[in-house]
Amino acid sequence: MDQDRGYCPSRRGVLAGGIAAAGVAHAPLTAQEAALPPTQPTTVPVTLKVNGRTNRLDLDTRTTLLDALREHWHLTGTKKGCDHGQCGACTVLVDGRRINSCLTLAVMHDGDAITTVEGLGTPDKLHPMQAAFVKHDGYQCGYCTPGQICSAVAVLGEIKAGIPSHVSAELDGDYQPSAAEIRERMSGNICRCGAYSNIVDAMLDVAGAKA
Secondary structure, eight states, X not given: OOGGGOOOOOHHHHHHHHHHHHHHHTOOOOHHHHHSOOOOOOEEEEEEEETTEEEEEEEETTOBXXXXXXXXXXXXXXXXXXXXXXXXXXXXXXXXXXXXXXXXXXXXXXXXXXXXXGGTOOSSSOOHHHHHHHHTTOOTTOSSHHHHHHHHHHHHHHHHTTOOOTTOSSSSSOOOOOHHHHHHHTTTSOOTTOOHHHHHHHHHHHHTOOO
């Protein structure tokens, strides 16, 4: 090409340069680098109050609340679905409010009161929402059910407390547990089986409302 336009590398030159750079990036560690001790994770003591029981754990600061519940408390009812806060399978209640436990670190909830699906009821004495899910077949395969139930309990609490949603006609008022309100508020919980109508029926049943 014209010299006054500057140097323009050929396609072969670009490829060769890329291969050389990749080789440098993946070069083996030197003996000195290999001799360095591995970095140890930073752990801190965390006190979690889960389902009425309190326990103090030394946790890696990177441990999510979801992993703390499943791997350290062995409460496997709370499910790991997308692990990106998009499906709601990991929903738990923290101080009465629902959160995606995969998106928050355990160290952020030191001393908080946490309720998982195991803490809502027992096989001999189901929580009204759990019983309603059984009655209306709102669980299907069951994988998302723990998060659905925790969200459902929180949603009815939000409606009762007068907290508006996107479909609420007013910002403050006496909100009713209508199907429209429930569907909007539960939109963050995904059911792969498509049992949404049954879930709404179960929630309306607990609320004593009509569809």
